[in-house]
Amino acid sequence: MTFIAPLSRFPDSPLWGYYLPVSAEQAAPFVQGEHRRVVCHLQGHHTIYAALMPKDGAYFILINKQVRDQLGLALGDPVEIRLEADQSEYGMPMPDELQVTLAQDEMASRHFHALTPGKQRNLIYIVSRVKSTDSRIRKALAIAEHLNASRGKLDFKALNEVIKRYNNLR
Template sequence: MSELIESITYHTTLEYFNWSTWYYHFPVDSATTKKLSSPDHKRVICLVNGEVKMNSALMPWGDGSYIMVNKKIRERLGLKEGDPVTLQLKKDTSEYGMPMPESLQVMLDQDDTGSNYFHALTPGKQRSLIYLVSKVKNIDKQINKALAILDHLKDVNGQLDFKLLSEKIKEYNNRSNLT
């Protein structure tokens, strides 16, 4: 992965939090955390065991941080609690902290009002919407979801409501199933 050429190689283990929301994570020591983050920038590109690339945040924890890891990635890599991992970490200097799907970018380029609402959202909410589009592999479905997102943002004057957004996406999915 050429984009990780100037990365820091870091050895850690998969650990478990007994929290209600997130359980599994990779601890990162304070020295590495300080090299890769600042008070206003905590996003990193993380390559796990040379196989799986994740766009992540260094979440503060004591003097260091941790990187959350989901079930899909743990299963893909066959990781269990306590397993050693090698991370290649690099500051993520991209605009959104994760790749922007072309389908969403095209919709934003074509819809000034929707784009203004999208760009007025917090970076975390922008990433959530980018993720909603990018997790869909079919390009037509990505476009459909992007249209639903922008329509929702215009309906609510940029005040993102995930419950209403979910309903809007279902509405758009039903429309596309009729054609």
């Protein structure tokens, strides 16, 4: 499904910023119970993985600053959106570095897969947001170490300390 929506902003929300509105009719093919994950192709060439977030009988897709900057978007600009159902296992692509690390560390894999889907995506994002393969490997190893040391209890402050230590191992 392809449509155009204006880049909008929640005026008084400390939590939410910029978003693309999606009508209930446009969202209907992609909302199945609690599953609302979609792949969004923006302006015909930029892809993001997102959730259709409910609001007042309709939905919206959050758009972060990085995406706005990459697409040169300003408030009110029309955005071409093509939606497709997200069929991926995690709601976004799993980076090879994290996949290999989890395949080699059975305990870390068990801890990872015991996490909620949102926490899994959060860890996937931590690894995938960096461009350097070496940095992605270090982040994946730090995540595995943290999951094992904490017995699967995710503590982002402690994880960041482990990541800092791994980043200094150059």
